[in-house]
Amino acid sequence: MLQRLLAIVRKELITMLRDPRARGALILPPIIQLFIFSSAATMEVKNIALAIVDLDRGPYAADLEQRLSGSRSFTRLPRYANVAGARVALDREQVVGILVLPSGFSPDLAAGRPASAQLLLDGRRSNAAQITAQYVSNVLADEGAPLSGLTGASGTPGTATPGAGAPGTTSKPNAEVVIDNWFNPNLDYQWFMLPNLVGTLSLGVALMITALSVARERELGTFDQTLVSPATPVEIALGKLLPPLLVASVQATLYLLIVTLLYGVPFRGNLLVFYTAVLTFAAACAGVGLFISSLVRTQQQAFLGAFAVLLPFALLSGFATPIENMPWWLQFLTTINPLAHMLRLMQGLFLKGASVASLAQDLLRLLEIALCTTAAAVLLFRRKAA
């Protein structure tokens, strides 16, 4: 039994790794994806343009502009003579918003009167607009800090309503919110992104390897040759499930090194927990992959099948949208989604350094899911293979 199982595992690994190109295809794309996605899939607002319509031409307006251009969020601050001109740029999505500094902005501030500026935002780009509004009001608030009695004003996204300036006092701003971001003090989006990618990318690998492997053997005719041997379907199924675990843990190690050494994301958790999570998660995914593989006849079908589950897994994981915002029935689905648990585990391990106890719940859940998918896959495989 063990000899046969090991023979199958070895055969699977050789098939995957013997050919230099196949080897490259296994290791390189996920690493490249890690680099690309961590840069691309960011929700930070960088590289955007904000139009300035300076009707004030006073010292405060100039200072404000200086500060905005110092922010790394805004690459360009094109100036327009009037709102109509800027509006054309906004319509064409050349700028995400228009900051209108009315005449009297500087004199008002200088005189200690409440001043108001108008921020027009492109509602079509709601995310960027929201964050721009945040940035600009922060800068306006900053502007107010050294100049006593001043707070900035901002408009609401997409509307032309002038923001109401808070009434100034002579000593300090009338309200102050001190924000302290735990676990990710600088709110670096990559810190959130990279641990998530570690989970998501290993999902793809473990699922694809198993989903395609049986179909591939069917297409090549090698499957029959193994089926007529004394190897039992359970042995063959296990032989198909184990190699992805190995590949996933090698990849996870690479990710761990890249994410911590190259990106400087802290790893605050326990390595044993990390690898337990990776292996359990890979087993859960490989189970799903083998299940798909048992149902299909060709690699093309397997590929489509894998894709059909990959997307829901990713969307219902909390990767892109917060689980708390989903309706209850989708929230329920996330509890049986291995990726959702994996992402929480990864965030806990990388950013929170959570104790084993606090991770145990997700780990246990993941283990249950892994047992279910692999058992179902082996049963189905046995039924279909015989």
Place this chain on the structure above:
Amino acid sequence: MSPAPARDGEPAAATPAARVTGLVKTFGATKALAGITAELPTGRILGLVGPDGAGKTTLIRLLAGLMEPTAGAVEVLGRTPRAEGGTRQAETGYMPQRFGLYEDLSVLDNLSLYANLRALDQSTRQRRFAELLRFTDLAPFTERLAGRLSGGMKQKLGLACALLGRPRLLLLDEPGVGVDPLSRRELWRMVSELVASGVTVLWSTAYLEEAERCAHIWLLDNGRLLYDGAPARLSERVRGRVFRRRVAPGEARRVAESELEREAVLDAVIQGASVRVVAKPDAAGSFRTDGYEPVAPRLEDAYVELLGGARKGESLLARGWPAVAQTAAAGASSAAADRVLVRAEALTRRFGDFVAADTIGFEVRAGEIYGLLGPNGAGKSTTFRMLCGLLMPTSGDASVAGVNLARAASRARARLGYMAQKFSLYGDLSVAQNLDYFADIYGLTRSAKRERVQAMIDMFELGPHLPANAALLPLGFKQRLALACATLHAPAVLFLDEPTSGVDPLMRREFWHHINALTTRGVAVVVTTHFMEEAEYCDRIGLIWRGRKIAEGTPDELKASAESATHPEPTLEDAFIALIEGEAAA
């Protein structure tokens, strides 16, 4: 050869339909065609013969204008194929090995699709469809999905699609592969009709019995043209040197082996209960004795001589085979030589309403070769797959070496060896890794593994190929490796699914040389085949048709049952067809 017969209204009859001059085609370091010069006579069937990898497909694709030659020139119907793409399409019909039928479309949809590709107008199309459907007998099946047609019907549909444009030259790449004798005969009839109407046909095949029927053949080997002319003329080379020796039942294999040992013998093959012997030149005299009856030469006799004669020597595979007692360890009373090793009892398999195999029963004894024959889709493969445990029977029992496949599948499978028609080893693994894998999966102990693997490497001369990927081996070595992997564990029963499909006669002889020798060690063999030379090696044959076993017997018994006034000496293929037609009429 005689000049091509002139045809009415065909002034071009004397000029060749195609001409290749110094044709060379290389793929990287491989030379697929190594300088070929020949002419394709108009209005005939030209047989393009040669083993897999000889360069047949390359030559056809060059004629079809699908690739450019590395050197040399191609001229088809007076033009260089590629230079004038438009006319090439219309005048040349090409049917690749696996015709590009859309399996999810119906027969009619497939025809329409190819008609669209050829931009046939509506009225021509209707007329042409009607003609072709009548010609191919596919009219009752126009709504059937192409994927659900039998192998023979698929080939006919492929042919119909290739004929849509009324080509003057028809290139058929191995139309007979995977097609049963019945459908092959029908295809041949259709092609002959086309030739009668003035079309030139190139029919490529790995089988010499097919080639023998052609008016003219090109014999390719290793990218070289070995022979260009009428097949009968080639056969003449061995005239007077071919004999048939009738032998006692069950003696054919032993006699064939001993004949082959003789210095004077070039080739010896089994034909049912007789052995066909080809003498070396100048050695025919020693066969003018009792028991040797001179017979007409066949193309295959001459071909084997052209390639240097059959390989001689004892089968090392059999010599290295573990002692019989060990092989037959499953039963205590295994001493009996006639022990039944394969038993099928009322094997039935249903797919929905369709009964693919209907209460099929037979037995195969130790040392016996049993052939499963039948048309495509008759249930032969279904039966075969149930016997080696790849398919669960709906009812009935199958057992191998006394072990029931349903009750102790793994133990039963440990006793059988399996070799598929298609190369089914792991192509991405090296030769050594394949041997290693199969030794482990069959549970060989460390010492047995070392010994058996080394024995296989020595016997099949695999040494230099050990690090090579199995997929990249030459066909002959693939065949050897497949046999090695299937027999590493010294199985009691060997299941062979069209084992020598596409290989040249010498390779087939080598293969059967080993198989025959194994039967002397008590191994039982079950083989499926569409080719009658292979069926002649069987001790007994079961003919399957429409899911039932309609006949069983020795090759000679089957032939005798088909004897008639019109066919006083039927071949096995005649018998096959007569038996099925008899059953269909009943």
